Amino acid sequence: MAKKLVIKVTAGADAPERCSQAFTVAAVAVASGVDVSLWLTGESAWFAVPGRAAEFELPHAAPLPDLLDSLLAGGRVTLCTQCAARRYLTEQDVIEGVRIAGAQVFVQEALADDTQALVY
Numbered sequence: 001m002a003k004k005l006v007i008k009v010t011a012g013a014d015a016p017e018r019c020s021q022a023f024t025v026a027a028v029a030v031a032s033g034v035d036v037s038l039w040l041t042g043e044s045a046w047f048a049v050p051g052r053a054a055e056f057e058l059p060h061a062a063p064l065p066d067l068l069d070s071l072l073a074g075g076r077v078t079l080c081t082q083c084a085a086r087r088y089l090t091e092q093d094v095i096e097g098v099r100i101a102g103a104q105v106f107v108q109e110a111l112a113d114d115t116q117a118l119v120y
Contacts, residue, residue, distance in 0.1 A: 004035040004115040008106070011120060012043030016058045019044055022120035023067040026075065030104075036075035037109050048094040072097045078105070096100040 007029075026038045037053060046052045053064040055078035072078050072095070079094060081102035110117040 004037070004109075004112060004113060005029045006037045006039070006106070006110045006117040008039040008041055008117070008119045009044040010042040011054060012046055016056070016061075018057070018120050019066070020058045020061040021048065021049055022118075023064060023071070024062060025113045025120075027062070027067040027070045030070055030074040036071065037078065038071050038075060039080060041076050041080040041083050045079055045087055045089070048079040048084070049078070050095050054060065068095075080106075090113045 003025070005043070006020055008025045009026075011018040011022070012093070013019070022044075024091075026036050029036045033062050047056070047064065047068060053068045056064040058064075068077070071075060077095075077098045078090065079098055079100045081100055084094075084100050094100070109115065
């Protein structure tokens with residue numbers, strides 16, 4: 001079993017089931033003691049902004065703010081540099097604890113020993 005899990009979520013409100021699956025898998029992995037790094041890219045980039053996760057709704061799914069809180073508490077959450085720039089988001093615009101980093105860091109994390117990478 002991988003000791004680290006890197007999850008890239010590319011979907012937001014545009015594909016709510018895929019988005020929710022990524023956050024749910026990441027949160028369950030954190031709760032299971034796995035070292036988790038969740039990457040917000042594409043439309044999921046908006047969830048790095050305070051209050052945006054609360055706007056997300058999907059019947060029969062765990063509330064996105066709760067999942068995000070657990071990831072911030074027990075894992076790492078990263079906003080893609082280019083995705084942030086395209087949305088005019090800076091470090092001052094995002095939730096405390098969310099870092100902004102680029103593809104080099106993603107590749108480094110994804111290729112580390114004992115790591116499994118998933119893309120939603």
